[in-house]
Amino acid sequence: MHGSAKPRKRLVRIEVNGRWCEDAVSDGDLLVDYLRDVAHLTSVKVGCDGGECGACTVLLDGVPVSACLTLVVRCEGRNVETVEGLVKQGRPNRLQQAFHEKLGAQCGFCTPGMIMASEALLRRNPHPSDDEIRAALAGNLCRCTGYVKIIESVRHAAEASA
Amino acid sequence: MSVELANISIARPATIEEAVALASGPDARYLAGGTDLLVNMRRGITRAARLIDLAGVDALKSISCDASGVVVGAGVELARLIEHEEISRRFPAIVQAAAAIAAPGHRNVATLGGNLCLDTRCVYYNQSEWWRSANAWCLKNRGDTCHVAPQGERCHAAFSGDLAPVLLVLGAEIEVAGPAGRRRMPLAELYVEDGRAHLTLAHGELLVAVHLPADGRNAAYEKVRLRGAIDYPLAGVAVAMTMQDGRIESLRVGLTGLNSRPLLVAGTEAFAGRAVDDDLLKAVDRLVQHQAQPVRTTLAAAHYRRLAAAAVARRLVRRLAGG
Ligand SMILES: Cc1cc2nc3c(=O)[nH]c(=O)nc-3n(C[C@H](O)[C@H](O)[C@H](O)COP(=O)(O)OP(=O)(O)OC[C@H]3O[C@@H](n4cnc5c(N)ncnc54)[C@H](O)[C@@H]3O)c2cc1C
Ligand code: SF4
Ligand code: FES
Ligand code: FES
Numbered sequence: 001m002h003g004s005a006k007p008r009k010r011l012v013r014i015e016v017n018g019r020w021c022e023d024a025v026s027d028g029d030l031l032v033d034y035l036r037d038v039a040h041l042t043s044v045k046v047g048c049d050g051g052e053c054g055a056c057t058v059l060l061d062g063v064p065v066s067a068c069l070t071l072v073v074r075c076e077g078r079n080v081e082t083v084e085g086l087v088k089q090g091r092p093n094r095l096q097q098a099f100h101e102k103l104g105a106q107c108g109f110c111t112p113g114m115i116m117a118s119e120a121l122l123r124r125n126p127h128p129s130d131d132e133i134r135a136a137l138a139g140n141l142c143r144c145t146g147y148v149k150i151i152e153s154v155r156h157a158a159e160a161s162a
Numbered sequence: 163m164s165v166e167l168a169n170i171s172i173a174r175p176a177t178i179e180e181a182v183a184l185a186s187g188p189d190a191r192y193l194a195g196g197t198d199l200l201v202n203m204r205r206g207i208t209r210a211a212r213l214i215d216l217a218g219v220d221a222l223k224s225i226s227c228d229a230s231g232v233v234v235g236a237g238v239e240l241a242r243l244i245e246h247e248e249i250s251r252r253f254p255a256i257v258q259a260a261a262a263i264a265a266p267g268h269r270n271v272a273t274l275g276g277n278l279c280l281d282t283r284c285v286y287y288n289q290s291e292w293w294r295s296a297n298a299w300c301l302k303n304r305g306d307t308c309h310v311a312p313q314g315e316r317c318h319a320a321f322s323g324d325l326a327p328v329l330l331v332l333g334a335e336i337e338v339a340g341p342a343g344r345r346r347m348p349l350a351e352l353y354v355e356d357g358r359a360h361l362t363l364a365h366g367e368l369l370v371a372v373h374l375p376a377d378g379r380n381a382a383y384e385k386v387r388l389r390g391a392i393d394y395p396l397a398g399v400a401v402a403m404t405m406q407d408g409r410i411e412s413l414r415v416g417l418t419g420l421n422s423r424p425l426l427v428a429g430t431e432a433f434a435g436r437a438v439d440d441d442l443l444k445a446v447d448r449l450v451q452h453q454a455q456p457v458r459t460t461l462a463a464a465h466y467r468r469l470a471a472a473a474v475a476r477r478l479v480r481r482l483a484g485g
Contacts, residue, residue: 029211030200043478049290050201056265069200073172074217112208115268131169138263138391 012076016029016041017085025072032056032067035082042096043083043112047141054140057113058082064120064141086119094157095119105145117152129156154155166203168475174215175300178222178339178370185214186341186366192216194237194276197268202281206291207303222275222370225249230413232374233437236275243274248393253332253374255381255400255436259324265392266340273367275372278326278349280338282357283394284310284459288473302358310458317357318457319422322394324385326353327416331402332378340367345387353423360422378406382478385419386470389463397471401478415446420454420467427453436482446479447472 009024023038024048035044035058044067047055055069059081086093095115098104105111114137121128121136128136133154134147142150165303172193185192191210193199194217216222222237227248234243240260243249249259256257263269263277269290298317299305302317310318326349334349340363345388353360363369379404380453385395398418404411411434415427436442455465 026168027172030167049204050288051197054265054267063270065270066197066267069195069268069271071172071196074215115343126240136266139267140232143274 012074013071014072014075014077015079017081027071027073029073030068031060031070031080034072035067041082041084042161045112047109050141051077052141053108054113054117054137055110057116057140059116059120062120063121064117071083077134080120081116083115086115093119093160095154097123098157098160099154102149102153103114104115104145104150109122110142110144114142114150118157120156122158122161126161128154130155166206166209170203170213171217172213172238174218176218176220177218179367179416181214181216181219182341182366182368184212185368187212190214192275192279192368193415194251194273195239195268195271195274197264197272198276198280198283199261202288203318203418205289207287207294210279210325216273216275216368218322227252229376231376232276235276236273236369236371238274240269240272240274240277240483244269244374252376253328253378253381254296255328255332255378255383255402259328259383259385259398259400261363262383265323274325274372277323278329278352278368278372279361279363280321280323282317282358284317284319284323285461286310287319317422318455318459319357320419320456321353321360321418321421323424324383324395324418326400327418327426328381329372329374329417330344330399330424330426331381331416332374335373337373338363338367339368339370340364342465343369343464344418350426355422357422364422378402380482381401382482384474384478386474387469390402396460397456397467397474399450399474399478401475401482403482405438405483407441410438410442413446413479415450415479417450417454420456420471425453434444443476443479447476450475 009026013022035041045055047053051066051069057064058067061079095118117137117140133151173184182469189211193213193215222235224235227232243260244257287302301308329349334351383400385398387393400416405411413430413433417425449474450470453469454471456464457463
């Protein structure tokens with residue numbers, strides 16, 4: 001720290017997975033730390049220090065963004081969704097089910113980000129081509145699967161909801 | 163949270179005038195999409211005590227198109243630029259470049275202004291604090307030697323934004339607001355060849371908008387990079403060309419990822435009146451190789467980037483000539 005007095009915190013209201021939360025945050029707090037440490041949503045992963053991996057992808061007003069490049073104060077009054085929020089009545093949603101059935105996850109570290117980027121795609125475009133799936137997931141790195149199973153999982157989820 | 167972000171404060175102006183007034187304070191810096199700035203602050207290579215958040219300044223977010231020209235606000239997000247029908251109809255090269263920037267999640271928040279004011283890049287600079295400290299820092303940040311050119315006094319970090327070369331070949335002008343009022347100038351004058359201080363903006367000056375001509379259909383952009391997504395250009399080339407009766411009327415070539423500023427290649431006026439044949443393509447190749455000045459700021463060899471830039475320039479000229 002730079003030794004100066006701690007800056008004032010401010011209250012922000014954010015709708016996280018359908019529930020309004022009110023918390024005191026510092027101006028420099030990143031959404032990724034808020035979601036993991038304050039909201040305890042640890043599906044949001046930290047895979048890099050430079051916005052390069054997509055493991056922290058969440059939806060902000062329905063649009064995929066990197067939570068590690070987003071300041072919490074910018075989320076005031078807005079809606080944030082993580083993979084935990086896709087579960088309804090204890091049941092996985094179509095993408096979670098498809099990643100499970102089609103082996104779209106190996107170590108699982110990239111999976112929450114993959115699923116959130118895919119969820120945004122399927123809401124906008126329920127029947128994407130493989131190229132459209134690849135383009136939507138271009139910012140999400142996976143060190144395990146080689147991507148083939150991930151693309152199959154997304155395609156399967158799209159077909160399942162047809 | 164990173165140390166660099168721990169104590170910052172954020173101001174959220176609603177107008178250009180408020181933003182400029184706030185930014186004139188010491189240690190203040192504009193925050194647009196934050197996709198470059200927040201990474202650099204987390205890594206300790208950019209410092210600021212106060213960020214002036216431009217997200218609420220609506221005047222920076224407009225796109226207006228008419229018969230006399232097109233004006234794009236500096237705060238327009240790349241995703242919006244890509245989806246804008248008039249922009250893609252009039253300036254396909256802008257869409258080609260914007261769609262090749264970073265990844266979809268970045269483009270949803272990253273802005274035109276942030277892309278033009280992007281910090282320069284180098285493999286010894288865009289690293290974590292501990293990586294740089296283990297390497298005794300470098301001239302651009304805290305250190306006293308450039309690891310790329312240790313004999314020299316200057317930093318050669320490469321300007322690597324994808325949109326600038328396209329806007330240069332389209333003949334764009336920029337509008338800047340500052341404590342002393344507004345000014346308008348050719349985009350090329352925003353930059354100088356210095357990796358440590360490549361922008362000519364004075365402290366507190368704000369890029370407001372980019373002014374384009376009414377049409378720039380016959381232009382194209384292509385970049386060479388390691389992976390097909392996320393990566394910055396190792397070499398990026400924009401070409402704008404008009405033809406008359408099978409001969410070149412005007413030809414402009416813009417480069418990025420090579421020098422410390424985006425470069426409008428000099429001397430292409432001499433090609434007016436010539437046909438696009440092998441001799442012409444060779445001359446374009448020579449001109450690009452001569453003016454591109456890549457040094458070892460990336461893991462890919464500098465010589466490869468020079469050759470790649472020339473090859474892409476040739477390819478785009480041939481394509482735009484319809485061949
Ligand atoms: C993983 C990754 C990959 C990337 N790949 C690419 C790539 O391939 N090509 C590419 O071009 N970029 C790339 N980027 C960089 C960046 O995402 C884009 O350049 C983006 O357009 C920057 O815009 P921004 O709004 O996020 O800028 P910010 O980060 O908000 O700002 C960047 C700089 O510009 C200044 N600034 C912003 N707006 C203004 C203004 N209106 N007036 C004056 N100064 C201003 C800021 O103070 C800051 O210094 C990448 C980034 C990441 C994290
Ligand atoms: S070119 Fe030299 S001074 Fe500039 S960032 Fe790279 S190592 Fe540092
Ligand atoms: S943690 Fe890698 S992009 Fe956010
Ligand atoms: S499953 Fe391991 S990183 Fe993707």
